[in-house]
Amino acid sequence: MGRALTITCMTLKSCSVNERDHSRKAVVKLLRSYWALIPIAGCALGAAGWAALTPISSASRDATFEILRGTWARRMAGDTIEILPNEIRLTLGLRDILVLKNLDDVPQIFGPTLMMPGQSFRLPFALASRYQFACTAHASGQMIIVVEPFPATPWARLRWRVRELLGPQRLREDKGSI
Amino acid sequence: MLLPLLLLAAAVSTADDTSLKAGVFSPPRAAPDFSLRGSDGAELKLSHYRGKVVILAFGFTSCPDVCPTTLATLAETRKKLGEQANRLQILYITVDPETDNPERMRKYLGSFDPTFVGGTGTAEQLATVRQNYGIAATRNTLGTNYTFSHSSFTYLIDRNGSLRALMPYGQSSDDYVHDLKILLSQ
Numbered sequence: 001m002g003r004a005l006t007i008t009c010m011t012l013k014s015c016s017v018n019e020r021d022h023s024r025k026a027v028v029k030l031l032r033s034y035w036a037l038i039p040i041a042g043c044a045l046g047a048a049g050w051a052a053l054t055p056i057s058s059a060s061r062d063a064t065f066e067i068l069r070g071t072w073a074r075r076m077a078g079d080t081i082e083i084l085p086n087e088i089r090l091t092l093g094l095r096d097i098l099v100l101k102n103l104d105d106v107p108q109i110f111g112p113t114l115m116m117p118g119q120s121f122r123l124p125f126a127l128a129s130r131y132q133f134a135c136t137a138h139a140s141g142q143m144i145i146v147v148e149p150f151p152a153t154p155w156a157r158l159r160w161r162v163r164e165l166l167g168p169q170r171l172r173e174d175k176g177s178i
Numbered sequence: 179m180l181l182p183l184l185l186l187a188a189a190v191s192t193a194d195d196t197s198l199k200a201g202v203f204s205p206p207r208a209a210p211d212f213s214l215r216g217s218d219g220a221e222l223k224l225s226h227y228r229g230k231v232v233i234l235a236f237g238f239t240s241c242p243d244v245c246p247t248t249l250a251t252l253a254e255t256r257k258k259l260g261e262q263a264n265r266l267q268i269l270y271i272t273v274d275p276e277t278d279n280p281e282r283m284r285k286y287l288g289s290f291d292p293t294f295v296g297g298t299g300t301a302e303q304l305a306t307v308r309q310n311y312g313i314a315a316t317r318n319t320l321g322t323n324y325t326f327s328h329s330s331f332t333y334l335i336d337r338n339g340s341l342r343a344l345m346p347y348g349q350s351s352d353d354y355v356h357d358l359k360i361l362l363s364q
Binding site for chain 1: 201207331
């Protein structure tokens, strides 16, 4: 509060010499205290600029989810296992193919369909939209797949990269997802 | 000599499957057979259509939106396929045996395409078919009326009776034509 009042005083040019010196010192002190933050802010800006301007490419367009072996047995034993997230987000041109794999020993209703042990299901999406599938693996009885358009603008690229970095779906996929 | 040919054949088969617009099962399994009452008055068995590509849909004749949309798309698909449509059969199995008798299904399906065949049966028979295909159908009562929430996709079954692919609801007739031409050529 004090600093803000001092700087306002400077801009009005109606202060005494003592007040002006005091204000200058306060500004210098303020800059010194935040000096260390300037490189960090620069890096953050640089990273944001890179994320926004660098074109996005993807090594694989598959978004893979697996039912691991033993899932059914664990469910029967009382474990609450979430097989699929309620909402899966895909992006056209980058990750737009849903791949479901049943690695368990028993048939499973997985996503929209019944899958035999060892079977996989590969569903490509060509249209950005919100898709709803009946799915008994979910408490809501529905699985939602949101297919977003290819991030063509800097803002869209930035958003996509941030979500990839932080999104829970990425975490699930990295862990192999059960 | 034989090995390279087999590898080539496998590669061509894989390429065909991955180019389908529908969701593809790998490896495909045999489509479970069933025996129901057909809307044409005869017994309806999936195995009767071996040699044809079959599109298998589930729904009910009072369905207000999903079924009419899908059936209209399938009728359009048959028209676009021209003569090739003779090697395609659309089967529509009801989830509402209380209302959908063979005659009602015949009239309903005939308004889309007279070649469509419907299937009905007892509640137990239909429940078994749904279970074998992983179809969800829930009856919702609204006062004196009722409706069904049901799986809206269709299955594509190849000429050998293998369950090859699942077409999500809302895909265009062009997408169906694209995939059917691939399946019909195999």
